[in-house]
Amino acid sequence: MSTRFENKVVVVTGGTSGIGLSTAKAFADEGASVFITGRRQDALDAAVAAIGPRATGVRGDMSVLADIDRLYDAVQQRHGQIDALFVNAGGGSFAPLGAITEDQYQQTFDTNVKGVIFTVQKALPLLRDGAAIVLNASTAGSSGTPAFSVYSASKAAVRNLARTWILDLKDRHIRVNAVSPGVTETPGLNTAFGGGAQAEGTKAYLAGLIPAGRVGQPEEIAKAVLFLASEEASFVNGVELFVDGGQVQI
Template sequence: MTGKFENKVVVVTGGTSGIGLATAKAFSSQGAFVFITGRRKEALDAAVREIGGRVTGVQADMSKLSDIDRLYDAVQQQHAQIDVIFANAGGGEMAVLGAITEEHFQKTFDTNVKGTLFTVQKALPLLRDGASIILTSSTTSISGTPAFSVYSATKAAVRNFARNWILDLKDRHIRVNAVSPGVTDTAGLNELFGNGESAENTKAYLASLIPAGRIGQPEEIAKAVLFLASDEASFVNGVELFVDGGQVQI
């Protein structure tokens, strides 16, 4: 069976769980050669088995430039060009103003901003003209969240990368867009809120704020990413596509 991304070369950073894993699976099911990254080898190996198809796992921390180089060395061993980059690796922890440490700030910006920047910049020699870049931002790019200011600032920065890079890359006809998920049922969400009854109550409360009446699923974000990467989005450039059940629109 052939798919929209048959024989396309796709890089998904942070592809071992949640949105990254769901998106890697979706690209693979559409016939792509998929490269995923993850920091932990055990999780990376498990993700490769789950994704199936023509997938390669590269152990890498995308906040480290040497690891980014290792990723693209692995791609070059098999392919001459990259068609799609989903710069998804990221994360964050809660810290209220007054309790923010330098370590918290540095870790969050290194992962979400530095990592995204150099994931894209170091790919430029391999990116084909007309390629598609999708960045993972967040609804927090425009919506305030208590104790989440550092993370929110990084995602606003990522969103603005898309605005600026479409100008830097216009002569190569490379599109750059940002996908901004809302509350999504991932392992990362559980890490924020913990497990048990308290976490479930928090999720229920968050769902009550969403017009769709529920939190999102990783597969729903993946569908948006594949749209932005596809020819169907050939005239979509520099946007922030909210996939949040309507939460930030009210």
């Protein structure tokens, strides 16, 4: 087992399921002390139990600034610095142009853009010089998806935050990269696709559009995140790493 993150402190927002949970597990398996967030206490407790003794859960909604403060207060009570930050918390819903509501817009951008900005900004005092930040973007930020324009625009913003922040943080040698998953087997995806047979049918259709011939698994995204957060990516900065089976390349 690799120990790339032995004695490192890592924060993963939205770490109770899917990509966030798989990534938090992977960091802990490689020796990190991992702090995860989630909005529901029962899901948070279950995730901490699944990750193991290296995990600490902090309940919070990352679109709420007071909850972000509580997260970093919890980190500071145990550790003097953060070595890696995976800004994963996010979400979205479908609505075609003509049916977009102000509430949908605000909820999506508060979670996916406001939350990302302030999760990173409020981490700055704890992030060590030379730390790594990985933002969870999406292939939706680079290609059109019917009825998904608000989510897609929010993820395009996330990708551009990485481009700008590498300049803001260059004097501290903090790297900022974005990982962009394609269609990935997660509870959130199944919910977005309507669940049950409808979700399975949609995933099967989308798998036929992916050169790899299948949807991705959360563990595959986690491997990309750990690479970007590790010293193996020491000269990788500001990139968008697509983990999508080749979907946006065609």
